Amino acid sequence: MQPVAEGFKELGLPALRRCADSGEEWAVIDEIGYLETACPDYCAEILTLMEKKKLAAAVRKQELPFLTKLCRRPDVFLVDLDNPFGEVGCVIMASGLGRRFGGNKLLAKFGEKPLTQWALDATEGIFARRVAVTRHREVEQLCRSQGIDVILHDLPDRSDTIRLGLDALCEGRPPLSSCLFCPADQPLLHRETVASLALLAAGQPDCIWRPSWQEQAGAPVLFPRSLFEELRSLPQGRGGNWIIRRRPELVRLVSVRNPWELEDVDRPQDMERLAAFLSCGPS
Numbered sequence: 571m572q573p574v575a576e577g578f579k580e581l582g583l584p585a586l587r588r589c590a591d592s593g594e595e596w597a598v599i600d601e602i603g604y605l606e607t608a609c610p611d612y613c614a615e616i617l618t619l620m621e622k623k624k625l626a627a628a629v630r631k632q633e634l635p636f637l638t639k640l641c642r643r644p645d646v647f648l649v650d651l652d653n654p655f656g657e658v659g660c661v662i663m664a665s666g667l668g669r670r671f672g673g674n675k676l677l678a679k680f681g682e683k684p685l686t687q688w689a690l691d692a693t694e695g696i697f698a699r700r701v702a703v704t705r706h707r708e709v710e711q712l713c714r715s716q717g718i719d720v721i722l723h724d725l726p727d728r729s730d731t732i733r734l735g736l737d738a739l740c741e742g743r744p745p746l747s748s749c750l751f752c753p754a755d756q757p758l759l760h761r762e763t764v765a766s767l768a769l770l771a772a773g774q775p776d777c778i779w780r781p782s783w784q785e786q787a788g789a790p791v792l793f794p795r796s797l798f799e800e801l802r803s804l805p806q807g808r809g810g811n812w813i814i815r816r817r818p819e820l821v822r823l824v825s826v827r828n829p830w831e832l833e834d835v836d837r838p839q840d841m842e843r844l845a846a847f848l849s850c851g852p853s
Contacts, residue, residue, distance in 0.1 A: 573608035582606075586615040590622045597623040603630035607637065616640075647773050655765070656772035658792070659746040660693050661735030662686075662702035664709050664754035665723070670836045676709050680757045680841060681848055686712060688757035692764050698746065702754075703735045709754075729804035736802055745795065747775040751810060752790035758830045758844060759790070766824050767792045774822070778814060781832060782823035788832030794820070 589597045597619055606612055613636045619625060620643075629637055631652075641648050650656070664686055668675040676686045683691075686702075686709055693700060701719040704710055710720045721734045732751065739746060748771045750764070759781075767779045771792050779792040791810050793801060797820075800813050814821060826832060835841050 571605065573605040575609050578609035578612040582612050583615055586619050590619045595624055597625050599625065599627040601628045601630065602637065602640070604632055604634060607634050649769065649773065654772065655696050655768040657698045657744065657747045658768045658771055659739040659749040660697040660700040661732070661739065661749060661751050662689055662693065662700065662754055663731055663751055664702050664704040664706070665731045666755065671838060674706055674708070675835055676706060676754055678841060680845060684712060685757055685835060686754045689752055689754040690716060690718065692759045692761045693752055696765050696768050699739050699743070701735055701738045703731045727807045728809040729806060732804060732810065733802050736798055740798065747771065748792055748794045750790050750792040753834055755835045756789065756831070756833065757835065758833060758848065760827060760831055763824070763826050763831060764790065770824065777822045778817065778820045779822050779824060781826045783826055783829040783832055785823065787823055
C-alpha cells in the first residue's frame with residue numbers, strides 16, 4: 571500500500587479540524603499507522619487535536635518515530651491489546667482464622683458458592699500469575715481443583731501471607747511489574763474492578779492502586795514492583811497499610827460501582843447483610 575498525500579491533505583486535515591472545533595469532549599481515530607506518518611501535516615494536526623480534545627485512537631505496533639513519540643507522551647494511557655494487563659501478579663489472601671465468624675468463613679456458602687470462590691472468579695483470566703495463600707486444606711483443595719497454585723502454611727501473621735505469596739509468584743520466574751493482594755472475603759467485588767486496577771497498573775506501574783467509594787479507599791490493593799522488598803520485610807503483624815501510610819504520594823484511587831464491593835465478611839451478620847444486597851441489588 572502506498573499513501574496518497576492528497577487524500578490526507580484534502581480530506582484528512584479538514585476532518586481533524588472539524589472535529590477539533592466541534593462541541594464534543596472526545597475524538598476517535600480508528601487507526602494511526604505508517605500511512606498516516608507519511609503526511610507530516612496530518613501528524614501535526616493529530617497533535618493539535620490532542621490539545622483540544624480527549625482522543626481515543628488505535629495505533630499500530632510499528633517502530634516509527636511519530637508513533638513512538640505519540641505513545642510515549644506523558645498524557646497518553648496506552649493499552650496493548652495483545653497483552654492488556656501486562657505482567658501483573660495476584661495473591662489471594664485466604665489465611666483468615668475466622669475467629670469473629672465462629673469458624674472457617676472462607677468455605678461458608680454465599681449465594682450458591684463458597685465465599686472464597688467469589689474472589690477466585692473476580693480475579694480469573696486477568697493476571698500473568700496467581701497464587702492463593704491459605705492455612706486451610708479445604709481452601710487448598712478448592713483452588714487446586716481449578717488449577718490455581720496454592721501455598722499452604724501455618725504461620726500466624728498477615729505479613730507472612732504477603733511474603734509467602736510474593737515469593738511464590740516471583741522466585742525463579744520472570745519479573746512482575748506489580749502485584750494485587752486480594753482478600754478472599756469480599757464477595758461483591760466485581761471482576762471489572764479488579765481488571766481496572768490491573769489495566770491501570772499496566773499503564774502506570776509505579777503507583778499503588780486501590781478501589782474506593784467517595785474517596786474512601788479499600789481493598790484489594792495493587793503494589794508496584796519497587797515496593798516488593800518492603801512487602802517481603804514487613805514488621806511482624808503488619809500488612810500493606812503499613813507501607814501505604816509511609817508512601818501516600820504513590821496511592822491512586824479507582825471508583826467502584828457501589829460501596830458493597832469493598833465490604834468484607836467478618837461475622838455471620840456481615841454475610842447476611844451482603845447476601846440481602848446480592849438478592850435484591852444489581853449484579
